[in-house]
Structures are given as structure tokens and as C-alpha cells.
Amino acid sequence: MSESAPVVGITMGDPAGIGPEVIVKAYPELRQSSRPIVIGDASVIADAIEIVESSLGVESVDAVDAATFSAEAIPVLDADNVDVLVRGEVREEYGAASLEYVEKAIELAKAGDIDAITTAPINKQATKLAGSTYAGHTGMLADYTDTENYAMMLVEDELRVTHVSTHVSLHEACDLVTTENVLDTIHLTAGALRDLGIDSPSIGVAGLNPHASDGGLLGDEDAAEIEPAVEQAREDGIDATGPESPDTVYVRAASGEFDCVVSMYHDQGHIPIKMLGFAGGSAVSGVNVTIGLPIIRTSVDHGTAFDIAGEGIASEQSLLDAVAVAVEMTDTDRAEPSR
Template sequence: MSEHKPVVAVTMGDPAGVGSEVIVKGHARASRDAIPVVVGDADVLRDAVEVSGSPLSIRTVDDPADARDDQEIIDVIDLDNVSDLSYGDLREAYGAASLEYVERAIELATSGAVDAITTAPINKQATRMAGSEYAGHTGMLADYTDTDHYSMLLVEDDLRVSHVSTHVPLSEACDLVTEERVFQTVRVTDDALRSLDVDAPTVAVAGLNPHASDGGLLGDAEAEEIEPAIERAQNEGIDVVGPESPDTVFSQAAAGDDVDCVVAMYHDQGHIPIKMLGFESGGVSGVNVTIGLPIVRTSVDHGTAFDIAGEGIASEESLVDAVELAARMARN
């Protein structure tokens, strides 16, 4: 591996989506901070070069150690598992291919052959058609690395948000707000912030109910589950506050009001403020980090975008940010 730059395995994502395009369009900028090695299909990447009007060339390598620190060449570990390419199509074969990219990247990371993983988007319907029981990357990464306590952390500029639950129905998400899950999310969030160069992090925990239940008038999850979890974390020396009213805590954190991360109780509570910031300029930015793993994994914070795949108009901002953040975490 490089003595100066971390080697980051970048999985190509669903072949029918925008993953290959954003990898090609973001390569020159991403390679300033890392040596990216794509795990995917070389022919699909070559097609993305044409779609993007890029001057880059594609080179196949068998080992990440053979990757070059070159902004004009994209090195790829070619799994050669896409027989024909049709952008925007939902196919079992594409779901299976995208899962193979992730599996290989995990092998490389756990063996130390790469320093981190950045994932382009997979399509959950396609992976389900291919037989996967996982709702996305996160559960798969946790199982493959034997990780019990983990969380999704989203990063957009100064706003960071971790989650007690993510891809479950809202009714189930409410049931998952337990003292143990909230406590473990706070703990892995504190650890992750330190790997992001936050020396003495302050974590704010959002309430589940409106106005954090308003003293019990609007629910009891805060008093019965969230407050005891916060007290446990404080007793372990973690600087954590809350439960805070969810309709104000995210804007306070984004403004830098002495809060380094917000723990959200469920998927949309945390994703909406992040995506409001990341999408407001017409681009697509923001990074998804799986925290609590023994390896570094970041991801783009957008989907496969089948509706624009193959048109050469997908934004590479999130991919570039994800590789840069993976490199920074790997260095730490």
C-alpha cells in the first residue's frame, strides 16, 4: 500500500445506475487524497468513460498494491460479471454483481490489502431479487465483520447525524428506541467523531416525540428509554446532552452551536435535514459512514438514480466527499 496516501477500494454499485459514472467523473479529485481502486467491471467503467466524455483510461489490476497514484488512470479489480449493460434496468444479475463488489471489498479491507472502502449505490430491489436479505450495505458490512453495535452516520458540512435505526417501517422504528440501542449509538458516535479529528465531541440526542415529549405530555419514550441511555453515556465520560426537541436540534447543530453530532431516532428524522443541506444547491453531496465497524467504510448519500443513468449528468460531489472522508478516517 502507499506510504503517503491511503488505498481506498471503491465499489462500483449497481451496473445499471450512476455509480460507474460518478466514479469516472470524480476520479481526478478523489485521487488527490487517496489511491482509489475500483472493485467492479472494467467494461462498464469504459462505457462510463464514454458517457462522461472523459479522457481517462481504465487499467485492470489483480492486487491493490499494483494500483498507480495517477489522476489519468482508473485502476479496477475486474470481476467481469456484467454480460450486457442496460442503464436504468432492474435486474437480478445486476443486483448479484453489486453484492460481489461489496464482498470483495470487505475481503480486501479485513485482510489489510486496502485502508478503507467507499461504496457507490446499490439497488435494494435488485439485491433482493438476487437473494440478499440485507436492506442495504450496512447490515451486510456488520455481519461480514462480526460487528454487533454499529450505526449510520451522515455528514454534510458542519452537520453530522447518526441513527438509532434506519431502513425499517416507521412503526418498527419507534419500537427500536430502547435504552440499550440509544446508549450504543451514542457510544459508537463518540468513537467515530474522534476518528474524524473531533478531540472532545459533544453529542446531542434528539427526542422521538414532538418537543421531546414536552415533559411527558406527548409520549413516554424520552423518560423511559432515552434519558436513561443518556445518563449511562454520561457516566462513561461521554459529553452527551438531551433529549433535545427534534424540530430545532438539527438546525442548531448545523449552525455550529456547540454540538458535534446529533443522534436521530429513525431514518427520516436524520436524513431530511442532511439532504436539505446537501441538495439545496442543485448538486448532490453528503457522505454516509458506517460507524462501529473494525474497518473504515464511507458511501455516497444518494441512490442509483436509474432515471438519469447513462446520460452523463450525475453529480460526483458525494463520491468525491466520501473518498476524501474515508482517506481521512483511515489516516487516523
Template sequence: MSEKLKIGITMGDPASIGPEITVRAFADKALYEMCNPVVIGDADVMAEAVKIVGKPEIRINSIEKISDAKFEYGTIDVYDMKLVDISNFERGTVSVISGEAAFQYVKTVIELALAGEVDATVTNALNKEAINLAGHHYSGHTEIYADLTKTSKYSMMLAHENLRVVHVSTHVSLRKACDLVKKERVLEVIRIANNACKALGIESPKVGVAGLNPHSGENGLFGDEEILEIIPAIKQAKQEGIIVEGPIPPDTIFSKAKGGMYDIVVAMYHDQGHIPLKVLGFVYNQKEQKWDAVSGVNITLGLPIIRVSVDHGTAFDQAGMGTASELSLRNAIEYSILLANSKKIN
């Protein structure tokens, strides 16, 4: 047991599906065979989630320090923050209380990872409006992690099966995203992408770089960012020994990567990278009016600690139903173990 990696998993927004999909993930014995998982959250909320999901055989073990965890199948160890009054709590809504709790869970798991008490961190979804209402003015997990770990050079990576995407910019307006496409930032993200693939065990990664404009600018006809910023970054990366191609038109690069031509894609902005990943990973069953799959993960690269997240939101509309899919959370935990093992080896 002592040799297994300790994985700290935040509960996410208490009013979201986070507690429920956490219970569903922990109900799989295979999770305990892979790692020693512990939830950072509220024990009372997790106990209610056990009832909602219909897993009465699962026990909640409230702990105040990681060393008190049992790491036994059938028991969910909860690093109990005691931030939510279950008697005055409403699921499926944005609130200051839930926003504050969700932020504190993240802050705590970061502190535990920096102290070496957990080997990797996995985050369930939080609500950006809620954490901002609580006075924590961040646009998402990525920015919280970067700030609290004092990291200036970082990027978001999305992954679904063999398709991996890193972003030059994320949570900014589209107008500002275009302004952020600069040679140094593009080069920085190419380097981060290359290193991320190596951390995943890919010895000689092939990086594909997307253009910003339609047809990658068509030699300046539809914009000159490719000529002035992206191509110079790619040339510099090649001089550093990175196997990289581009700029490739955004409407074809993801199909090429999915087909195995590239190990990872550098996207220029948030939606350029998110849309193809979610088209593949999010599968809605029109006949049964439900999601058959919500898979894929979100990884923050460049941090001193490992952070992997589910690639979906809080899904307040599904909270309390007990039917939300835990697939993305399972994917995230598996990725965190892979990255933590690689970090130990290197």
C-alpha cells in the same frame, strides 16, 4: 506513492450512475494526490462510462490483484470482477444481474479491507430491490457490512459540512423504529457518536440527543419513551464522562447542531436523521431542471474496517446521461482518507 492510503471504491449497481460519477471523480488529478484509488467493479462497464462522460483521455487498467494497480492519474485501475456482459446489458433498470454484481463488489471490497489490502472502503449506490432479487436479503450496505464483518454494535452516520447525525435505527418500519428506542441501544449510539467525533479529530465532542416524540414527549403528554428510555441513557452517558444533552425536540435540534451547538446528533430513526441532511446537501435548480448539488456522506460506525458511502441512490433515471454529480462521491473519498489516517495514528 507507497505512503499514500489505498482506497477501494465499489462501482455500485452497474446500471446506475455509479460508474459515471466514478469516472468524473477520477478525472480530477487531486484525487491521486490524496490517495491511491482503485475501483472494485467491471472494467467493461467502466470503459463504457468513460465514453458516456466524455473523457476519452482516461484509460481503464483491468487488474486481478491490488498489487497490479498503477495508481497513475489518467488511468483508472479496476479490480475486474467480470460479472457483467456489456453486450447484453441495460442501464437504468433493476435486474438480477446488476444486483448480483453490486453485491459481489461490496463483498470483495470488504474482504480486501479485512485482509489489509486497502486502507478504507467507499461505496457507490446499490439498489436494494436488485440485490434481493439476486438472493441477497439485506436492506442496505450497512447491514451487509455488519454481517460480513461479524459486527453486532454499529450505527449509520450521515455528514454534511458540520452537521453529523447517527441513528438508533435505520431500515425498519416507523412502527418498529419506535419499539427499538431502548435505553441500551440509545446509550450504545451515544458512545458510538462520541467515538466517531474523536476519530474525526474533535477532542471534546458535544453530543445532542433528539427526542422521539413531538416536543420530546412534553413530560409524558405525547409519549413516555423519553422518560423511560432516552433520559436514562443520557444520564448513564454523562456518568461515563460523555458531554451530552437531551432529549431535545426533533424540530429544533438539527438547526442547533448546524449552528455549532452540537458536534453530532443522535437521531431516533431513519427519516428523522436523513431529512435534515438531505435538505441541506441536495440542492435542486428549478429553473434549469437539474441538481446543482448532491452532497453529503454515509458512514458506518463500529466496524473493524472503514466504510463511507455516497448519500444518494442509484438514480436510474439519470444513468447513461453522463451529467450526474460526483460531489457526494468526492466527499466520501475525502472522509474515508480522514478516518483512515486517524485510525493509523490511533
């Protein structure tokens, strides 16, 4: 680990979920390219260390600059907000705790104390019990950073997708397919791809209807809303193509024809990503990147997995991948491990 490696704040997620376990499992590899610090509860991380039978210790700190980022102990910015831990249970206090970690991470990122945020999974039922009105991390991150235009990008191996809409009903998702919304998402996508080191990104834009409306036989939304957005994006200097038939554009992107696909709604983009991830036999899939924010935020693309929490069997691969993407998006110079 180099002292110039980016500092990545990893929020612990719901204390009763698998987040603490995968953080402990991932820590030795994470510190090869970053300086990872957990924003959570030190006692819960200590408990997770026992679960996965790790030899690591816990370094409880009250500020980022107090962390040593050693190979022997996981630095934890300790919120000390979990009194009793019962794994696999939805509890109001766990929802409140997980929200506190995210709020602190945003504060640190805005202040420049950390270079990026990577989030472990929260439980939406628990955060709702705690009074949150957000469907997940994304809306919260946008509000706390005063961001109006933002989107979700999912990354799985060679396939990347972004979304015009996510956690809304399918009926509402169709209403949100407007020229303005599609164009905004194309622009956000192009910017995020450049942040990932792709200088001249190529973007495939999925149609809304089967076969992108098949020349008007299956609807007029593609011609009326998506096509003008693609044309404007091209006038703006973006290599965008579409609307393309949704049943083939993802295969084309995974084969290298496009650097990313702009999807019109949640399942249209999530299904190919998760098919690709799960087909490899993994229990988790992909990386979630919130694009358009003034700070860098990536996340695992899996849930709290209450059914296996505490068993020590959850895979850390998605967290490793999420931090790797966060590191790639920082401007911090990185060096090879020194120890």
C-alpha cells in the same frame, strides 16, 4: 498523489446506475489525497469513460498491489461479471454483480490490502432478485465483519447525524428506542467523531416525541428510555445532552452547538441532512458512514438514479466527499500531491 496516501477501494455499485459515471468524473480529484482503486467491471468503467467524454484509460488489474494509480488510467480490480449492459434497468445479474464488489471490498479491507471502502450505490430491487436479504450495504458489512453494534452516520457540511434505527417501519422504530439502544448509539457516535479528529465531541440527542414529550404531556418514552441513556453516557465521560426537541436540535447542531445529533429513527435524521444538501441546488446529498465496524466504510448518500444513468450528468460531489471522509478516518500519513 503520495505513495503513502491511503488506498481506498471504491465499489462500482449497480452497473446500470450512475456509479460508474461519477467514479470516472471524480477520479482525477480523488487521487490528489488517496490511491483510489475501483472494485467492479473494467468494461463498464470503460463505457462510462466514453459517456462522460473523459480522456482517461482503464488499468485492469488482478490485485491491489499491481495497480499503478497513474493520472492517465483508472485502476480497476476487474470482476469481469457484466456481459451485457443496459443502463437504467433492474436486473438480477446486476444485483449479483454489485454484491460481489462489496464482498470483495470487505475481504480486501479485512486483509489490510486497502485502507478504506467507499461504496457507490446499489439497487435494492436488483440485489433482492439476486437473493440478498439485506436492505442495503450496512447489514451486509456488519455480518461479514461479525459486528453486532453499528450505526449509520450522515455528514452534510457542518451537520452530522447518527441513527438508533434506520430501515424499519415507524412502528418498529419506536419500539427500538430503548435505553440500551440509545446508549449504544451515543457511544458509537462519540467513537466515530474521535476518528474524524474531534477529540472532545459534543452530542445532542434528539427526543422521540414532539418537543421531547414536553415534560410528559406528549408521552413518556423520552423520560423512560432516552433520558437514562444520556445520563449514563455523561457518567461514561461523553458530553451528551438531551433528549432535545427534535424540531430545533438539528438547527442548533448545524450552527455549531453540537458535533452530531443522535436521531431516533431514519426520517428524523435523514430529512434535515437532505434538506441541507438539496437546498444548495445539488442533485445529491451528503456522506454515509457506517460506524462501529472494524474497517472504514463510507458511501455516497444517493441512489442509482436510473432515470439519468448514461447521460453523463450525474454529480460526483457526494463521492468526492465520501472518499474525503474515508481518508480522514484512516491512520495513514498523507502528503501533498507529487504529480
